[in-house]
Amino acid sequence: MQDGNGLDHLAGERAMAQFDLQAMKVYLAGGQREYEISTKMAQLVANDPVFSKEDRVRLARKDLYKNSLRKAGHAWKTILEKGLSEVEGLKLRHFVDEPTYTDLHWGMFIPAIKGQGTEEQQHKWLPLAYKMAIIGCYAQTELGHGSNVQGLETTATFDPTTDEFIMHSPTVTSTKWWPGGLGKASTHALVYARLITDKKDHGIHAFIAPIRSLEDHTPLPNVTVGDIGVKFGNGGYNTMDNGFLRFDHVRIPRENMLMRLATVTKDGKYVRSNKPRQLGYGAMVFVRQGIVIDASIYLSRAVTIAVRYSAVRRQFGNKDEPGELQVIQYRTQQSRLFPLLATAYAYRAVGFWMKSLYADVMKRLNDNDFSTLPEVHACTAGLKSITTSVTADGIEECRKLCGGHGFLCASGLPELYAAYVPACTYEGDNTILLLQVARFLLKTLSQVSKVRPVGTAAYLGNIKQLSTQNCKVSQGHDWLNTSVLLEAFEARSARQAAAVALRLAKGSGSEAEFQENTPELVESARAHCQLILVSKFIEQLQTGTPEGIRKQLEVLCYTYAFSQLIDNAGDFLATGYVTGNQIALAKEELKHMFDKIRPNAVALVDAFDHTDDYLGSALGRYDGDVYTHLYKGAFKESLNDTVVVDGYEEYLKPVLTQNLWAPHSKL
Numbered sequence: 001m002q003d004g005n006g007l008d009h010l011a012g013e014r015a016m017a018q019f020d021l022q023a024m025k026v027y028l029a030g031g032q033r034e035y036e037i038s039t040k041m042a043q044l045v046a047n048d049p050v051f052s053k054e055d056r057v058r059l060a061r062k063d064l065y066k067n068s069l070r071k072a073g074h075a076w077k078t079i080l081e082k083g084l085s086e087v088e089g090l091k092l093r094h095f096v097d098e099p100t101y102t103d104l105h106w107g108m109f110i111p112a113i114k115g116q117g118t119e120e121q122q123h124k125w126l127p128l129a130y131k132m133a134i135i136g137c138y139a140q141t142e143l144g145h146g147s148n149v150q151g152l153e154t155t156a157t158f159d160p161t162t163d164e165f166i167m168h169s170p171t172v173t174s175t176k177w178w179p180g181g182l183g184k185a186s187t188h189a190l191v192y193a194r195l196i197t198d199k200k201d202h203g204i205h206a207f208i209a210p211i212r213s214l215e216d217h218t219p220l221p222n223v224t225v226g227d228i229g230v231k232f233g234n235g236g237y238n239t240m241d242n243g244f245l246r247f248d249h250v251r252i253p254r255e256n257m258l259m260r261l262a263t264v265t266k267d268g269k270y271v272r273s274n275k276p277r278q279l280g281y282g283a284m285v286f287v288r289q290g291i292v293i294d295a296s297i298y299l300s301r302a303v304t305i306a307v308r309y310s311a312v313r314r315q316f317g318n319k320d321e322p323g324e325l326q327v328i329q330y331r332t333q334q335s336r337l338f339p340l341l342a343t344a345y346a347y348r349a350v351g352f353w354m355k356s357l358y359a360d361v362m363k364r365l366n367d368n369d370f371s372t373l374p375e376v377h378a379c380t381a382g383l384k385s386i387t388t389s390v391t392a393d394g395i396e397e398c399r400k401l402c403g404g405h406g407f408l409c410a411s412g413l414p415e416l417y418a419a420y421v422p423a424c425t426y427e428g429d430n431t432i433l434l435l436q437v438a439r440f441l442l443k444t445l446s447q448v449s450k451v452r453p454v455g456t457a458a459y460l461g462n463i464k465q466l467s468t469q470n471c472k473v474s475q476g477h478d479w480l481n482t483s484v485l486l487e488a489f490e491a492r493s494a495r496q497a498a499a500v501a502l503r504l505a506k507g508s509g510s511e512a513e514f515q516e517n518t519p520e521l522v523e524s525a526r527a528h529c530q531l532i533l534v535s536k537f538i539e540q541l542q543t544g545t546p547e548g549i550r551k552q553l554e555v556l557c558y559t560y561a562f563s564q565l566i567d568n569a570g571d572f573l574a575t576g577y578v579t580g581n582q583i584a585l586a587k588e589e590l591k592h593m594f595d596k597i598r599p600n601a602v603a604l605v606d607a608f609d610h611t612d613d614y615l616g617s618a619l620g621r622y623d624g625d626v627y628t629h630l631y632k633g634a635f636k637e638s639l640n641d642t643v644v645v646d647g648y649e650e651y652l653k654p655v656l657t658q659n660l661w662a663p664h665s666k667l
Ligand SMILES: CCCCCCCC/C=C\CCCCCCCC(=O)SCCNC(=O)CCNC(=O)[C@H](O)C(C)(C)COP(=O)(O)OP(=O)(O)OC[C@H]1O[C@@H](n2cnc3c(N)ncnc32)[C@H](O)[C@@H]1OP(=O)(O)O
Pocket: 090, 103, 104, 106, 107, 138, 140, 141, 146, 147, 148, 149, 150, 180, 278, 279, 281, 282, 284, 285, 286, 287, 289, 290, 291, 294, 373, 374, 377, 425, 426, 427, 428, 429, 432, 436, 439
């Protein structure tokens, strides 16, 4: 999507491409219809000055937030006026490219009501939420507890005399803290609180609590609510009003408890449904699956900037070639950059699969089939963890790959990092989530002789074979076989999981022993997730990939798998499945892959189809006209509003004219 000034500094790069660019764009968008919607919405946002991102990193928090409200309001108005569909509206908000209260309203408040509300409750709340007559947030985390959901302290005590719940924050640590959209925008909060009936604590349940007046937006009586303060980085996540919330014996009607999983009757009787209580965590599962494709989008933005800039940037030369070399020619640059490019493709493919996995589990849940829930939970938690960690580190690596200019906000990378890095913490701290995967693996292994593992854990059914047979690769090209690769990842994961399971099984089963082994448990969870990523990338390629792009996707898939193998060589070697020589052979193959990527690199990032507006980067411009725009950009800096800086008279001039230093000088 070219929106530069017509002069294409990267034309030579683009001419080298060996694949069908248009087909790749459609593949990455998820289909022709999605591609068309994406293109239309990207242009709509790029051409609307209200959505401009120009000054975001320079705005003070109050202005930044107000501007963000303006954009969110304008986006909603545009959606209504143009009669956009739900998918179009989602895309439009995506291209507005600012964390804001609507993310939580649409992404968590509504899904939680759908998942945990009875039909009657859905009927009452969803129409209001869909037309945004109310704005909701997801108020789970408190000052004292985030990961440990069972440790939350807010109480909802049933009062049968009035048929109400009394919402209360009994301690400082029970203050709701972090929910996005809560600070200033929301009118309603989906509050997770301990349900108490007749002095009995039934644990954590969800309640819809009105928190602000629908008349004038003031906090309701006995509700204390506000924004928690400035967060990491300029711009970034500061467009979001992450908030605090306290209740002082606030009464809400009994019907405001979401009652699909458990009910409190008028006379105060607590009745559980026969559905697993973990369905109360459903909104988190929904967002975690969506985060995988989100990771691909963020990583692809950073990679687009770094690849284009690396093709423009020249440093040094060699005696064999005239002029200076493009930095993308350097093997070290390639070995840092191309695996990230391949990773962005891998996460896209796996993200598509995640959507189908989620659709499948939802269908099953509707039919009261809960059998795949543990596996889906482990899979969404694990892949959320790995993909966000790798993406955050990858954005930072791309910044370094752009040298000094990457450190300028004009590169787009500092803000991208600041906006993205909290993904490693929100929706579940990444280590906590890997420990969930590890628990799932231990449970699966402990039952393997009785219950055949399913889905992404099915390979553990072959644990005996995977533990005894070693890798047969004897020459580099033996690695160019997806079953050989898959078996290596399966054997490594199975062996790591079995080793730690065995160690725990030999012990007393105490929590202390479990804690002692958590580093190994996290490593084995990571191994399992890396296997899922490699295997699903391969599987996606093998199911109907168009001819014009298959070869490139295969190259990217091998690049991804080999770089995972090499980056984790220590683990692979420690399991005894592969030898040092086999790893060395994979390294050579990886270099061959880099050679295949090199002529296609710029086209491969073009295929992500990010507009210049969306990238917001002088280094990643489509036309490659980097230097002109970096230079022009400096004149937008507020320090350059005047030639002589504000502060000269008061602070610089005295230093220059009083010559304070001179009396002490020996000169
Ligand atoms: C329309 C738009 C859509 C767009 C969407 C796409 C992309 C969006 C991108 C960007 C927008 C979002 C912007 C940011 C939003 C940020 C929001 C937040 O941060 S909300 C707060 C998150 N808070 C956490 O995640 C806490 C983490 N803690 C937990 O999840 C749990 O408490 C955990 C996992 C640590 C468990 O702790 P235990 O052990 O005390 O849990 P016990 O409740 O006793 O449950 C244990 C059993 O339940 C299973 N389990 C746990 N979680 C499950 C789950 N989610 N599903 C199913 N089973 C689960 C376990 O496997 C275990 O099973 P067994 O007993 O071993 O069989």
